[in-house]
Every structure is written in structure tokens, then in C-alpha cells.
Amino acid sequence: MNRRDTVVALFALCASRASFAQQTGKVWRIGYLAGIEGSRAPDAFFDGLRERGYVEGTNITVEHRFAARDVPKLEAFAAELVSLNVDLIVALATPAAQAARKASRTIPVVFWGVVDPIGAGLVVSLARPGGNATGLSLVSSELAGKRIELLRELVPNLSRVAILLNPTNASNVLQLREAEAASRKWGIDVQALEVRAPDDLERAFPAAVQNRANALIVLDDPFLVVQRKKVSALASGNRLPAMYGFGENVEAGGLIAYGPSITDQVRRAAAYADRILKGTAPADLPVEQPMRFELTINLKAAKALGLKVPQSILLRSDRVIE
Helix, strand or coil: CCHHHHHHHHHHHHHHHHHHHHHHCCCEEEEEEECCCCCCHHHHHHHHHHHCCCCECCCEEEEEEECCCCHHHHHHHHHHHHHCCCCEEEEEHHHHHHHHHHHCCCCCEEEEEECCCCCCCCCCCCCCCCCCEEEEECCHHHHHHHHHHHHHHHCCCCCEEEEEECCCCHHHHHHHHHHHHHHHHCCCEEEEEECCCHHHHHHHHHHHHHCCCCEEEECCCHHHHHCHHHHHHHHHHCCCCEEECCHHHHHCCCCEEEECCHHHHHHHHHHHHHHHHCCCCHHHCCCECCCCCEEEEEHHHHHHCCCCCCHHHHHHCCEEEC
């Protein structure tokens, strides 16, 4: 190697080391946007980041924004995060993801807890998102039929189902349509119960009983997850066997749940954030759908409702709470 080549090689090595030092010295600024507080999602997400070497106060700072189910406030918080020039916005559920996408078409957005990313206008397709947003889909709308089938196994002579939903969540409207379609196949009548605030829950359950519903489906919504203890207590108090999307509801006293694991989804979202911070464009990261669904049953809740859990459900259950 001649002197010129040696100088060039040394310059390249120094530049590489300087670039690496600059990269490792980078403190990333992450915006965390959600419509609710009180879920375990943030803990699982930041646990996932720590597993990948990100430590708050060392190489990341986090701007937390919770909008208390207020969509206009979500949009204001999303705009605020954009003005802070965050490197990434992490959005929990459809309303937060839509607010983040509306606020910026350049800052990367990682979402989870979204039922229909295409219908919500977040991505062009699941395989090729095509914009600045990607993440994980719940695909809960496709689970409606399975949840109805499980309820039919558990509740003898099921004829009328009440469906608890948050109408301000666009994905709940989609889930309602899917549940109605699945119910019609079995000749089951459906009653929609809209709840926007905790006080609405107190009115919804007596309405279901008055309408002679003999089971309840609670749709996948952050507000309803946070209110899981109250929802479970009201379902039990009104003797309504209830189907949920998440095992956390059953842990809180609910009867049965079938759906993806929130914790698993959130940890996967951390992997998406890591890849984006390392340079991968959101448009090149396909939206991930859950590969495994959990069936959780609470035998104590079943006994309180006077229900005998069929062996077919017990054998398929991932978790049995006694």
C-alpha cells in the first residue's frame, strides 16, 4: 500500500469511527401518543426497547401524551409532538394513529392496536404501507365469527347478543359490522350499546338486560380495556356472560376472551421502532398481523353465572383462571 492509499484508508477509518461515535451518542426523541392511561402497554413497549439497548435518559427521551379519549385533544397533542421535532411517534390504537398520521406525513409512526390500518387510512396496503406509518394490526374484525362460535358453545340457546362499543373509535364501527354479519349467520339478534365515558356503562347494562340479551361482546377499544374491572363487574352483576378480545379482561374478572396478546403486540412494536431508528423506512416494513391467538377462560366467573364450561373449550384454552 502506497502512502496515498494509506492516508485514504486512515481517513476512511477515522470517518467511520466518528460516524459510529456520533450514532451511538445520539439521543433519540420518541413521542408516545395514546387516548388513555392505565394500560400495561407503555411498560411492555419500553421493556421491548430496553431489550434492544434503548434506555430513557441515556439514549432516548420520551414525550408522553395521553388525551383522555378526546379525539381533538389527540390531534392537538400529535401536532405538539411534531413541533417538538420527535424522531418517531408511537401511537396506541386507531384514533391516536390517525391523529399522528394527520399531523405529519414525514415523521415515522409506529402503531399497534389497530383493527383495520387500510380502512383507517394509515397504510396503502399491509404488505407495502407506502407512507410514514406502519406497525401491527389486531385483525379483530376477522375474529368476530370465532367469538360468536365460542359464545354459542358456552351459552345454551344463545339468541340475542349485546355488543359494547366506543363509537368514537372507527375500528369499533368496523368490528360491529363484522359481529352483526357473523351473528346473522346463526340467527342471533344484535343490540349495539354505545359508550363514550364511564357513566355510559351504568346505563348500557340495564338496557341490555331489558332487551333480553343473553350474552355480551365487548369490542376491542383502549377505553374499554382501561375500564375492564368495571365492565367485568357490571357484566357479572347483570348476569351477562361476556366475550372479550383480550386476556387482561378475564384476569379482571371477565368470563372469556379470544384474541391476540396485547403484550406480545407491544413488544413487537418496539422491534419496529428499533428498525426505524436504525434507518429502515416505515414504507418498507409490512404491517404485521398476529400469528397466534389466545383463548382465556375464567372458571370462577363461569360458576358465578351458573355456566358449565364445555370440555371442548377447556382443551383449547391457553389460560384457565380458577
